[in-house]
Amino acid sequence: MSELLLKIENLSKSFGENQVLKDINISINKGEIIGLVGENGAGKSTLMKTIFGMPVIRETGGYGGSIKFEGKEIDFKSPFDALEAGIGMVHQEFSLIPGFEATENIVLNRESTKNSFLEILFGERIKKLDSLEMEARAGIAVGHLGVKMDPKTIIKEMPVAHKQFTEIAREIERENTKLLVLDEPTAVLTESEAEILLQTMKRLANEGISIVFITHRLNEIMKISDKVVVLRDGILIKEVETKKTSAHEITEWMIGRSFSESEIIKKVTENKEILLKLDKLWVDMPGETVKKLDLKIYKGEILGIGGMAGQGKLGIANGIMGLYTTGGKLTFKGKNLELNKPKLPLENGVFLVSEDRKGVGLLLDGTIEDNIAYPAIQIKNEFVKRYMGGLIEWVDKKDVEKNALKYIKKLEIRCISSKQTAGELSGGNQQKVCMAKAFTMRPELLMVSEPTRGIDVGAKKLVLETLREYNEKYGTTIIITSSELEELRGISDRIAIITEGKVAGILPPEADIIKFGELMVGIGGTDGKN
Amino acid sequence: MEKIKSYIETMGWPRIIIALFLLSMYVIAPFVGLNLGTSLSDTLIRFGMNAVLVLSLMPMIYSGTGLNFGLPLGVEAGLIGAVISVEMGLTGVLGFWGAIIMAVPFAFIFGWGYSQILNRVKGGEMMIATYVGFSSVAIMCIMWLILPFKSQDMIWAYGGSGLRTTISIENYWQGALNKIFPMADKIPFGEIIFFGFLAFLMWGFFKTKSGLAMKAVGANPKFALATGVNIDKVRTKSVIMSTMLAAIGIIVYQQSFGFIQLYLAPFYMAFPAIAAILIGGASVNKATVINVMVGTFLFQGILTMTPSVINNLVKTDMSETLRIIISNGMILYALTRKGGKKNGK
Numbered sequence: 076m077s078e079l080l081l082k083i084e085n086l087s088k089s090f091g092e093n094q095v096l097k098d099i100n101i102s103i104n105k106g107e108i109i110g111l112v113g114e115n116g117a118g119k120s121t122l123m124k125t126i127f128g129m130p131v132i133r134e135t136g137g138y139g140g141s142i143k144f145e146g147k148e149i150d151f152k153s154p155f156d157a158l159e160a161g162i163g164m165v166h167q168e169f170s171l172i173p174g175f176e177a178t179e180n181i182v183l184n185r186e187s188t189k190n191s192f193l194e195i196l197f198g199e200r201i202k203k204l205d206s207l208e209m210e211a212r213a214g215i216a217v218g219h220l221g222v223k224m225d226p227k228t229i230i231k232e233m234p235v236a237h238k239q240f241t242e243i244a245r246e247i248e249r250e251n252t253k254l255l256v257l258d259e260p261t262a263v264l265t266e267s268e269a270e271i272l273l274q275t276m277k278r279l280a281n282e283g284i285s286i287v288f289i290t291h292r293l294n295e296i297m298k299i300s301d302k303v304v305v306l307r308d309g310i311l312i313k314e315v316e317t318k319k320t321s322a323h324e325i326t327e328w329m330i331g332r333s334f335s336e337s338e339i340i341k342k343v344t345e346n347k348e349i350l351l352k353l354d355k356l357w358v359d360m361p362g363e364t365v366k367k368l369d370l371k372i373y374k375g376e377i378l379g380i381g382g383m384a385g386q387g388k389l390g391i392a393n394g395i396m397g398l399y400t401t402g403g404k405l406t407f408k409g410k411n412l413e414l415n416k417p418k419l420p421l422e423n424g425v426f427l428v429s430e431d432r433k434g435v436g437l438l439l440d441g442t443i444e445d446n447i448a449y450p451a452i453q454i455k456n457e458f459v460k461r462y463m464g465g466l467i468e469w470v471d472k473k474d475v476e477k478n479a480l481k482y483i484k485k486l487e488i489r490c491i492s493s494k495q496t497a498g499e500l501s502g503g504n505q506q507k508v509c510m511a512k513a514f515t516m517r518p519e520l521l522m523v524s525e526p527t528r529g530i531d532v533g534a535k536k537l538v539l540e541t542l543r544e545y546n547e548k549y550g551t552t553i554i555i556t557s558s559e560l561e562e563l564r565g566i567s568d569r570i571a572i573i574t575e576g577k578v579a580g581i582l583p584p585e586a587d588i589i590k591f592g593e594l595m596v597g598i599g600g601t602d603g604k605n
Numbered sequence: 606m607e608k609i610k611s612y613i614e615t616m617g618w619p620r621i622i623i624a625l626f627l628l629s630m631y632v633i634a635p636f637v638g639l640n641l642g643t644s645l646s647d648t649l650i651r652f653g654m655n656a657v658l659v660l661s662l663m664p665m666i667y668s669g670t671g672l673n674f675g676l677p678l679g680v681e682a683g684l685i686g687a688v689i690s691v692e693m694g695l696t697g698v699l700g701f702w703g704a705i706i707m708a709v710p711f712a713f714i715f716g717w718g719y720s721q722i723l724n725r726v727k728g729g730e731m732m733i734a735t736y737v738g739f740s741s742v743a744i745m746c747i748m749w750l751i752l753p754f755k756s757q758d759m760i761w762a763y764g765g766s767g768l769r770t771t772i773s774i775e776n777y778w779q780g781a782l783n784k785i786f787p788m789a790d791k792i793p794f795g796e797i798i799f800f801g802f803l804a805f806l807m808w809g810f811f812k813t814k815s816g817l818a819m820k821a822v823g824a825n826p827k828f829a830l831a832t833g834v835n836i837d838k839v840r841t842k843s844v845i846m847s848t849m850l851a852a853i854g855i856i857v858y859q860q861s862f863g864f865i866q867l868y869l870a871p872f873y874m875a876f877p878a879i880a881a882i883l884i885g886g887a888s889v890n891k892a893t894v895i896n897v898m899v900g901t902f903l904f905q906g907i908l909t910m911t912p913s914v915i916n917n918l919v920k921t922d923m924s925e926t927l928r929i930i931i932s933n934g935m936i937l938y939a940l941t942r943k944g945g946k947k948n949g950k
Contacts, residue, residue, distance in 0.1 A: 398831060418833035427831065435827045449821065450832045452814055459814060469812040 078105040080285050081126070081254060085140035088121055088132065095121045096309045099140070103254070108276060108286045110296035110317065113306035114329055114383070114595075119289055122306070123256050127164050128157045145253070161253035163246030165260055169238050173231035178206075178213040180230060181245045187212065216248040217241075220275045236268035240275075247279065255279065256287045261295060262385070273299050291383055293322045293596045305329055323593075330592040347373040349406075350552050351395075351425075351520060356403035357576075358387070358394030365390040366576030367403065372520070372554060377546050379567030379584070380556040383595050387576035388556050389430055392522040396420055396427045398435075407520070421454045426516045428509045430524035430556070432502070436509040439498030443490055444479035446497050447511045455516070482511035487537060503534030510538060514545065521545070524556040539566055560591055617886050619938070623903050630910035637917035644910060646791045651905040653796030654861045658878045659885075659901045660800065661850030663807060666882075666892040668843035669823030670723055672936075675734035676875035678719055678741040679851025682712035687856055687865045688768065691777050692756045700778030701860050708852040715741070716848030720841040735875075742872050749867050772865040779863040796857060803850070804894045819843055823890050880904060880932035907931060 079102060086099040096118045103109055113119050125132050125142070128151025132138060142149050144160055151157045154164075171180050187209050188202035213226040217240070224237050233241070239260055246255055257276070261269040269292075276286055277299055288300060296303055297317060305312040305328040312328045313320075351372040358365035365387040372378050382388040394401040397417040405412045413419055429435035437446055451457040452470060458478070460471040479493040486507040490500060497508055506526060513521055523542065527535040543566055545551045557563050563570050564584040571581045572594035579594040613621060634644050658676070665673045673679075686708020695703040719737055726733045750767040754760060759772045782795030789795070810816045821829040822839045829836055855874070859865050882892055885900020911927050 396831065398827075417830055418835070421833040429831060431827075434825075435831050438821060438824050438828055440824055445817075449817070449828075453818060453832050453834060456814070467809065468814060469809070470814065470817060 079103075080105045080107075080145060082143040083126075083140070084143070086122070086125065086142065087139040088125060090135050094309055096125070096138070099306075099311045101304055101311065101314060103285050103287070105253070105285055106280050106283045107302060108280050108288055108300045110300035110303045111287055111289045111306070112291075112293065112296060112303065112325060112329060117306040117329075118309040119306055120258070121309075123164070123258065123287070123289070126157070127154055127162060127256065128152065129154060158249065161249075161251040162256065163249060163252045163254070164256040165239075165242045165246060165258065167259045167262065169242060171230045171238060171241060174229065176227050176229055177217070177224065177233070177237075177241045177244075178210050178226040180241055181213040181216055181226070181248050182209050183245070185249070212248060213244065216244040219247060219279075220244055221278055222271060222275065236264050236271070239264065239268075239272065243272075243275070247284065252284060254285045254287070256289070258289045259291070260288075261290060261292060269295065291596055293325055296325070297322055322596075323589075326592040326596060327589055329596075330588050347376070350374040350408060352404075352406040353391075353395075354404035354406070356391070356394060356401065356405065358390040358399050358401045360387075360390040360393050360399040363387050363390040363393075364576050365394055365573075368573075368577050370571060370578055372552060375546070375550050375552055376568045377543070377553045377555060377566055379563030379570040380554060380573060381558070381560050381563050381570055381591065381595075382573035382579070384558060386574050386595075388573040389524055390576070391573070392427050392524050392554065392556055393429075395425065395522065398427075418454070421450065421516075424517075424519035425522070426450070426513045426518035426520070427522040428506075428513050428524065428526065430528065432505050432509055433498075436512075437497045437505060440496055442494045443483070443488070443497055443500070443508055444475050444493040446508055447479045447482060447515055448475040450512060451515045457515075478515060479511070482507075482514065486511055486541060501530075503530035503538075506530050506534065506538060510541065517549075518551065520552045520554070522554040522556070525558065526555065527557065527559065527562060535562075542566065560588070564588075620884065620886055620899065620903065623884060623907065627903060627906045627910060630907070630914050633914055634910065637914055639913055639917065642791075644913070647909045648902070648906045649797075650793050650861065651909055652902050653793035653800065654858045655854075655878065655881065655905055656796070656800040656897065656901045657803060657857045658851060658854035658874070659881045660804060660807060660894070660897050661847050661854050662878060662882050662887075663892050663894075663897065664819065664843040664846040664850070666887060666890060667811070667823045668819045668840050669826065669890055670840055670843055671730040671734065671889060672879045672882075673734060673847050673851070674731050674875050674879065675719055675738040675741070676847075676851050676878060677738035677871040678715050679712055679848040680855045680871040680874050681741050681745045682715050682848065683708045683852035683855035683859075684745070684865060684867060684871065685711045686852060687774075687859055688754060688759060688772070688867075691759055691772065691774060691865070692754050694756070694777075696777050697784075698778070698781050700774075701781035701856065704778070704856045705853055708856060709849055712849040712852035713845055716845035717841065719848060720844035723844060724837045724840055738875055739872070742869065745871075746868050768867055770866065770868050770870075772867070773863060774859065774865060775863055778860055781860050782857070783861075793861065796861060799857060803853070804897065808894050815839075815842070876932045876936065877904065877908075877928070880935040883935050883938070904931070904935075 081103040083099055083101045086096055087094070088096040099122065111119055125138050128149070130153060133152070144162070149160065151160070172183070187205040189205045191203040193201045210226060217224055217226055220240055220243060222240050224240060228237070230238060230241065246252055261272060264272060273295060276288065280286055288296065290296060300317045302314065303317050303320060303325060304314050305325060307329060349371050353368060353370045355367045355369065356365060357367055362385055368391065380388045380391060390399065393399050395405060397415045397420065401414045403414070405414055407420070407423055407425065412423065433439060438449070448458050452459060458471050458474045459468050461468055476493055482488065483490065483493060488504050488507045488511070490504065497505060500508065526538050526542070530538070539562065542553055542555065546553050555563065555566060567584050569581055570584055570591070572579045572591060574595060574597050579597065582590055582594070631641065631644065635641050661676065661679060662673050665671065686704045689707040690700050690704035693703065722733060722737060723730050752768070754768055758776070759768050761767050761769055780789060782799055783789040783793050786794040811820065818829065818834045819839050819842070821832065822834060822836050826836055881900040881904035882897055883900065884904050885896035885898070887893070887896040887900065908928055
């Protein structure tokens with residue numbers, strides 16, 4: 076079992092100035108299952124892309140160090156070369172053809188063929204498909220996985236788990252697959268389905284196929300992997316045999332701090348007035364699904380919402396605003412607020428600064444001043460001047476400009492004039508325009524999603540300070556959703572961690588960072604109770 | 606130099622080329638024996654006839670519902686209004702306004718139904734609109750035959766029922782808008798003033814809250830949704846506005862032309878109007894009143910001038926050929942530049 080399959084030595088990779096991988100050394104033996112863990116942006120996917128020969132790596136200047144596969148230095152010009160060499164990859168998103176049968180998907184472009192006379196005329200590509208042979212091959216591949224499914228089923232009619240199995244079947248059907256990379260294969264599966272998949276992985280490993288298993292669920296790693304590799308900020312923190320470590324220890328490596336067991340989670344005093352109450356809220360936001368979540372937001376607090384990407388933290392605010400199909404119950408200031416009506420929360424004084432600045436937050440072709448005044452005009456009828464005894468209501472351009480200039484000064488928006496189009500501004504300044512838009516609405520509950528994503532340090536500081544100032548000066552309740560835990564810890568009164576669409580737990584900002592980490596990977600925590 | 610460059614950029618090369626071409630036509634005209642004064646007045650008259658139809662495209666372009674290839678639907682509503690007005694025997698200004706008042710409710714109902722269809726096919730509006738326009742023509746072809754109109758001036762003389770293909774309104778309200786002005790046969794003051802009035806209303810509308818909401822829906826539906834704008838409602842509103850304006854537009858056209866043309870006449874009404882607004886510098890999702898005016902003038906100018914000048918030069922009739930080449934060519938050109946400046950560069 077100790078035959079070396081893949082050896083990565085001193086691998087480093089940077090995108091422009093940004094170093095994403097530094098000095099990575101990993102070796103993978105035949106038939107070994109490697110669990111690869113790390114926070115979002117730790118460099119997991121870049122590492123896998125490098126091994127798989129994705130063109131993006133080459134286009135951005137290649138990589139440093141060496142990767143040896145079966146003792147030979149690799150030189151993959153494209154994923155096809157990687158496939159040829161025997162590396163298979165199952166991506167997080169399915170790459171299957173929905174209208175095709177499982178069989179056809181599994182053997183696509185490697186179909187068994189029969190000879191026919193047309194071949195003489197048109198060459199090899201016109202060979203007749205041998206469907207019986209193909210079915211047999213697909214059957215074997217599926218059988219290998221140890222699951223029962225009909226290879227003749229059409230992909231789009233399959234349950235998610237079966238789609239996942241089809242993908243894996245396709246990879247192992249290749250005769251020479253030696254290394255299989257599975258990126259979050261269990262994320263879309265239910266527990267029992269995941270269990271079957273884990274068994275399958277074990278069996279494949281016993282047959283000599285090495286597996287790199289990327290997941291957020293540490294307990295799965297603990298269960299099946301032989302070795303755990305922990306990445307953090309592009310650095311290999313630890314490469315250790317699974318037997319010799321524990322989930323706690325791994326979390327510690329991932330987050331990057333040691334912790335003391337004595338940390339007590341502080342109970343938040345609940346004698347404050349509840350501003351917003353979410354009961355069994357579900358939000359059908361693609362990639363950020365919220366599942367029956369309960370949460371209370373107190374008046375005047377800053378609540379931070381954190382969690383891994385794709386766990387549903389962004390869905391909450393979007394659901395409250397009615398931007399995606401939502402169910403459950405929403406109580407705002409003791410009043411039941413109807414869902415899926417974007418105008419209602421706005422009229423009641425709730426405002427969202429969207430995480431999607433360019434897509435949702437701004438009219439890129441519109442001027443800065445129009446962008447800032449827009450919601451106030453539509454919802455609060457502000458900046459509107461009446462002519463001819465109220466018969467005509469025109470937007471008052473002067474007022475709109477005055478308001479914009481006020482915020483340009485206050486938030487230090489760098490622009491030529493308030494008439495510049497929002498699309499021409501840099502990310503940080505666009506974010507400030509979005510904030511100015513929110514402040515112009517003077518909301519009672521302000522929700523800010525990923526306020527500092529993709530903006531520079533100076534703008535970041537200003538954005539966070541302004542939020543705090545509004546909270547203190549006007550008593551605005553703020554929900555701030557962010558992937559950056561440090562940022563949340565710096566500004567929030569309480570921090571809720573969302574895992575798998577539910578509140579995994581709520582912690583005070585001074586709680587040990589390891590507790591946050593544990594909630595994020597789904598171990599410990601109060602599991603959905605406030 | 607920089608200034609000239611930026612000026613050209615705001616004008617846009619297609620407009621400059623077409624304007625120069627048109628100018629050269631006016632220059633050549635006297636040499637091939639055409640009266641320049643008559644040529645200019647022809648252009649203006651055609652401008653007056655068509656401007657409102659072109660203007661009617663604006664609301665739908667702004668709301669992101671695309672170029673209104675379903676314009677014939679609004680035209681049919683206008684035709685209904687026109688024949689009712691004639692049936693009632695209204696004449697002069699009264700007849701003209703009567704036609705509009707009769708047409709608008711029909712346009713409202715048609716527009717509402719049309720918008721319900723368009724709201725279900727977001728992203729593919731223009732294709733569907735074309736079919737809606739065409740099928741409305743087919744349905745109305747049947748209606749013209751079976752609707753119980755009685756006026757002797759409108760029904761087939763031999764059968765005693767069914768409307769004629771072309772109905773003269775000479776005795777009713779031809780030239781109703783112009784008659785009170787001097788030189789009515791040379792310069793269509795009435796139509797230009799009427800168009801100016803509607804264009805002013807349009808300009809004013811886009812300064813209001815609802816107008817802004819319409820612009821936002823077209824520019825970024827997600828932004829509009831997040832701002833609490835009801836997208837479907839705004840789109841419905843824009844489609845109804847466009848359809849009503851189209852109905853008014855055809856009535857203006859008829860009172861200048863002197864005839865109500867039924868049956869297949871509205872079939873290709875959409876194409877020249879769309880070509881005109883595109884020549885004027887509008888894109889699939891942006892159009893201004895200036896675009897409408899410049900475009901209508903250039904397009905109608907070329908339509909009047911090119912055939913007469915070229916016919917005099919080569920002695921063959923190719924006006925129809927030219928009309929089709931220009932209008933379809935312009936539409937094609939604009940659609941390849943769907944994103945406007947962003948993708949076009």
